């Protein structure tokens with residue numbers, strides 16, 4: 322019996338070593354994996370706001386998009402909590418769009434669109450307009466900070482078709 326027991330112990334030791342090795346490899350691969358997910362778009366939705374309700378609109382802002390790859394205006398200022406009705410027009414001869422997001426999200430989205438220009442992407446945080454068209458996008462800014470917007474049509478973002486909204490803290494609203 323003794324040789325068998327020794328062999329079993331040896332196998333057990335090999336299995337334990339293999340399990341430890343596998344666990345160590347998993348641990349080693351975890352930090353970068355987690356870091357990648359922490360910055361992923363899905364977890365940052367509330368940073369740049371949320372779709373607004375038509376009944377809660379506090380201001381209307383007109384934004385024009387042109388083939389010079391610029392938004393007019395390209396810098397905006399709102400208060401945290403504001404629900405803005407954006408009346409967006411495309412005065413150019415190309416399709417343009419206005420997409421809200423963090424800079425990280427916009428860059429990732431733009432890279433995805435470059436790889437697949439026909440990609441359908443109709444979301445609440447954007448409006449895409451054919452030449453000569455206009456439309457509305459109601460958006461609520463929930464947190465103080467900077468919210469970015471951009472046109473993600475291929476080439477447009479690179480050409481500088483981007484802008485930003487400075488969202489100031491709403492504290493001033495409570496002082497009368």
Ligand SMILES: [Cu+2]
Nearest residue numbers: 417418472477
């Ligand atoms: Cu554009």
